[in-house]
Amino acid sequence: MAEFSWASRSPLEQALVTGVHGARGVEAGILLTEIRNFDLIQVMARRGKGAELAKAAKARFGMAAPDTPKAVQTKDATLIWSGPDQFLVLSKDGKYAMNTLAPAFSGLASLSDQSHARALISISGAKVRTMLAKLLSLDLHPAVFQVGAAAATSIDHTSVTLWRGADQTDGRAVFNLLVFATFAESLWHTTLDAGAEYGIDIRYSEELA
């Protein structure tokens, strides 16, 4: 009897072609990186348990989980607001998977594993805001959507979760996007069309930074 391989396949595996897409200038205006292999758990507070959950979360992550549209970076996870009474825990290496988080929040929250439900895309580059203005209705002005800001919003009538990560060392902004896995390829093509005029440098990373 054979053992089976259960190799993980990204929903973008087919669509993602590394290299430069669209206009070729001195520097591509957009840097598009898919990040593969991560754990993503949705934590939803139970009725009347908001305060207790907040306490438990702070104990567990060492930082308060956001209760407004923000993303906070703990030492080993990113906590992203995803709606009232709920946040996403993004981490790697099974640090915060269902089996580790469930006992910690027992009775306080309902947990749902979303690790395979989303693709994670990081977008940066000199033209990042110009391009995102074609996809998102949000105001991404640096003073309005600051580092750590998050939003539950839509692209192409499809829900996405967006947050602004820490700036790159050159000071440029980085936007992170969680999109539903079954829509990922379609949204990827939409993104490529939106960014083609600026040139897009396409990459992927096997691991969450």
Added chain:
Amino acid sequence: MRIVCPFCGERELGEFTYLGDAKPQRPAADASEDAVYDYVYLRDNIAGVMSEHWYHGGGCRSWLKITRNTLTHEISTVEPAAGAGAAKVGA
């Protein structure tokens, strides 16, 4: 139209879907067929300020109660439905 979601902030109309008048209340389990008929079918259909249910499906998935003028589309208040943000109940 722009709607200020109490959770997400000001958002574009396209993120929301509309249900209708928020005034009719679902009758209790022992209510008469007439009462339920009234709830399901009859509407004041106000030309002016009315209270409405909207869903922020393209955002945080909260149901909202919005006061809006049907003559001008002006929105005066937006508040979460009773069960949106219920983790804070009693807190």
Added chain:
Amino acid sequence: MKYSIFSLARAALSGHKNWQRTWRDATPKDRYDVVVIGGGGHGLATAWFLASEHGIRNVAVLEKGWIGSGNAGRNTTIIRSNYGLPGNTGFYELSMKLWERMEQDLNYNTMVSQRGVINLYHSDAQRDAYARRGNTMRINGIDAELLDLAAVKKMMPFLNFDNARFPVQGGLLQRRGGTARHDAVVWGYAHAASALGVDIIQNCEVTGFVRDANGKVTGVETSRGRIGAGKVGMAVAGSSSRVASMAGLRLPIESHVLQAFVSEAIKPLLPNVMTFGAGHFYVSQSDKGGLVFGGDIDGYNSYAQRGNMPVMEDVCEGGMALMPMIGRVRLLRQWGGVMDMSMDGTPIIDKTPVDGLYLNAGWCYGGFKATPGSGFVFAHLLARDESHEEAARFRLDRFRRGAAIDEKGVGAQPNLH
């Protein structure tokens, strides 16, 4: 004055100085046998049929603005009788037959153009639903044809057949469907009704109902004074709930905004009326050359008579998806009408619980095509106090009884119809 090419030629000789008013400018009398509230197509048609079919000529049509200033002049002018449910099927066909003789009836060219209406389908399930509907039409003696892809390609080679997201597979065609000139319908009915003695009273807004001791409606209060009435009929699309509330009635109706659009005039491009089955878009080309098109309602209650951009974009996306040749054609005007959306997407023509008050409302998008039929059956109801057989299912109590006529199958949510 009878209208014809000969009268036109004669008038030309005198520099067109001798034309009379198209309808008399009436001042209200104290009392009428029937007062029709609403000087749109339905109200004027009702008055004309009261006079011409039932001999009731002591009739007033009260219009708060100028005739045709509501939805009669804000629609996309489509006529068709391609409905699938009992009640609708027969009624809309009655209306279609009245369209077919309208110009001769009224001595007015309303430009009824039976250029064909095609509903495109893009899936087997849609084809099956159209087959069901088309067969219903045929069983009711209405023309219908189910076209396959080849037939659609032949008829409309300009559609996107090559790289469409939802490829066209065929269509349900009603050749007798088409368009008519909406304003002319209003003016034609006004012209003909006025000639039979109907008083058309513009700038006369109804502000209340006069009731006797038993609660029976005996007249209306208006901005031009009290007017007595044997019976009062309401045909006030866009204001049905507001007017009904003056008599203490709540209706199973919500008012929504439906936008419509017209492009710049171009030389003939589209042969017929088309609806896209995979998006919200329908279109025809007016005789003047503009593409007249629309889509879904904005989806929220509104009396503002204007809509917002998401729907405008949605409609144009549908248009480009279906026929990418219109990319460089320019949208010239957008406007919005107030749709009285009923709880099942089907109109209400009935007596009301208030004695003496009759209701014609809830036309959703179907109002224009229904104009002659609506006038015909409403006149019948007003004249005889009983529903015409083709409107017998349009009763107000059908919601209470569970006998909704729900073509779309979406239930008591008006913005989904």
Added chain:
Amino acid sequence: MAGVQANRLANGGLIDRLVSLNFRFDGKSFSGFQGDTLASALVANGVKLVGRSFKYHRPRGILTAGSEEPNALVELRSGARCEPNTKATTAELYEGLEAASQNRWPSLRHDLMAVNQLFAPIFVAGFYYKTFMWPAKFWEAIYEPAIRRAAGLGRAAGIADPDHYDKAWAHCDVLIAGSGPAGLAAALAAGRSGARVILCEEDFALGGRLLSDGGTIDGMPAAEWISRTLTELVALPDVRIMTRTTLFGVYDGGTYGALERVNDHLPSPPEHQVRQRLWRIVAKRCVVAAGAIERPIVFAGNDTPGVMMASAMRTYVARYAATPARRIALFTNNEDGWRTVETALGAGLQVAAVVDARPDVSPAHRSLASKGGFPVLNGSVSAVDGGKDGVSKISVSLTGGARAEVEADGLAVSGGWNPAVGLTSYHRGRPKWQDNIAAFVPDGAPPGMVAVGAANGAFTLGACLSQGFAAGAQAARDAGRSGKAGSVPVAADEAFSLTPLWHVAGKGKAFVDQQHDVTASDIELAQREGFESVEHLKRYTTLGMATDQGKTSNVAGLAIMAAVTGKSIPETGTTIYRPPYVPVAIGAFAGHHRDENFHATRLTPSHHWAAEQGAIFVDTGLWKRAQWYPRAGEKDWLESVTREVKAVRSGVGFCDVSTLGKIDVHGPDAGAFLDRVYINTFSNLAVGKARYGLMLREDGMVYDDGTTSRLAEEQYFLTTTTAKAGPVMQHLEFCRQVLFPELDVQLTSVSDQWAQFSIAGPKTRDLLREIVDPAEDLSNEGFPFMGAREVALRGGIKARLFRISFSGEMAFEISVPARHGDALVRNLMQAGAPFGVTPYGTEALSVMRIEKGHVAGPELSGTTTAADLGLGKMMSTKKDFVGRVMAGREALVAADRQVVVGIKPTDKASRLRSGAHVIPKSEIPGPGNDQGYVTSVCFSPTLDQWIGLGLVERGRERIGEIVHAHDPLRGEDYDVELCNPVFYDPDGGRQRG
């Protein structure tokens, strides 16, 4: 070789004479310069005749120099890029531009349709309503096609637009429409205050009327002030200047629509770039500095080529150094018109005469006239001689009754100015009349918007600057910006006087709406026939409905109506203003969303594997699903589908069912919650078990169905149909948040988290045992029918197994985390090879569900009750649930309802089709005996014949009855038998085995 630009001045203008551009108009070659519009280049080349009118095909020339142009409309570009009705006055010249005149045949100079002019006495307003009625059949056959061919203007390409469009969002504090003095001053004030500013200008150059009229601002020439202002604005951090961008509409909540013509000034867009971009701009405040539009005076022959708006004439001379005429006359009723004379004299043109309708002309202008050697005639132009080659002679009625004639080849006309009140009126506001300028000005505006400068009726340079500046500063403050606006730019206020004059009575056609050929006498006729409300006037005569949207004609038309009805102009009122401000290409509103990108696409986890197998895909909502998997040698889909069904029924197959909606329903009250949304009970479902559930809408009709499993005490896993996944989620959130907020339950969509496959057939266990950890008990006892639990798979991952069956076979559904879906399907193929495992698509799935009598989409039509579907007994009587009460209404429980029943042709060779109607045998079909219809059909390989389900009146009581399937659409009629809908394994032994 392009001809010489005979009418180009030797110097001056804002054109770049170093960049010469060749272009063609009606096949003839010309040249112009960078900075020209097509219109200015035609003027420079002496071209006067540019188009034919809509109805009478009268020769027409260029009337204006902007987006209000009614006459100079061309088909720009060729082939698939042909743009009909393009205004030559706004089309930028580029190398190789091709344009053709419209609405003429065979040529512009010799247009045979000009014969229409002979019938002009009959073709008056609304003539078509009075004729073409007899015989009735002739309308579609003869009259209408002729009218349609004659109407319309340019020809659309007729083939797909090859260019790309996109749409974008922008956000700002202060949005400014127009870059004339008022707009630039507003931008300065707002920008200096620290506001985020977007300035939209429809022209390719900034400056508005300053570009043509000049002036002195802050002591410097206008051009220098513009240049300094731009330098300052560009240096501000949050000021964005968008040229070639028209703000066309204002929507709710401070949302504005704008069109950017990104690459219309080039022959075609560069690679990867769009032609145009639609902007949705969200602004806290909007300053409308859109200027004003000069209006004509209506007189006989006013449509002769060479008659031009006075401001346009000086624009051509001053901005483009192009002379519309050598010897010009001016007809004005106001001070501003005289500027054209000053400009003309400055450019060395001859001035033949000024006809001024005002009682007094200023001494300065009188002395200008005597210096220039031309007469000032007090009176009105009553007629124009000339034809398609332009004006030759002008007749003047002098005040006092005498007549005069003036020889000239160009006539500049100024009837005053109308503020551009469109944007301020689009929320159904009505502008108000202002007597001193005899024009409508904004009376309020949509929330957050203010009009300034000429758009607000302030026509002097000083007032434009001060109003614009003040509004810009205020808008910034309103948006919460507190920086210093600095000092206001200053200019003198010119004198302005005007004596209203709308129409000069006289013989001959006097045009109000030049594009639609509406004359002053048409308006009089409309009034005579009772069409005196302005909306009736517009609709009856088509006044103002042309591509220029009545920008030059509307106010003149209603002024004439006012005169004939004896009312004042404000009493007569305006029509409703409707967006867009200028016509916008439909392609721009669609943007990226066309062709394959019309809607997003959803792909299942096994999609790429299925594509490798050569699967045929079907669109199901946004999904692409494998419909069947053809194999070499199979002649049609039916052969493939039949093979797939047989393989499942005799062996094992699998199908990707990941498209089902999947929802985690968690929390202490999860069971109680499900009890309220389903008609049946879930709170008593045992952990490790699944149950079929049915939910209703509140009106009592069936909404959706699916299987829901209890995975833990407080954890349910709910599935929906593919079609209703989104709506059911929304409905459940409504129930949770609005109807039953007291329940402690949490919902999340996990549709994308799980790759889910149905594995079905008698060898299902054999296959599963290959991939499931051998420690898991898959026996009937260890994993009974409707069991649901997590299992380990060989090789280390966990899966969920549900023993549920849609096919009627022994079956499981298996879920794995979605990124393992591709591996799962490949492993199933590998492990199943010995058992002949067969992937099957949605067709085979559908065949098997019909054989099994399961209802699906066609039966869940939104008009069926649980009882109609044969599921009435599921409705609990022990609890409340959504839809319970309304489901009991009399018509919904009537005995004669159409209910689900099986249907099969009596002739086994006969095909059954969905949509056929059911008529009692031997009756003639009619509305009275139409008893139902066929909802779903398939060819059943198991029964070797076509079978189906239908909704038939009293169907369940009529099992065994032979009825008639009537399908007139397809010309088919045949007998069918009503039968038990469960065609296959009615006692269910196979799925429980």
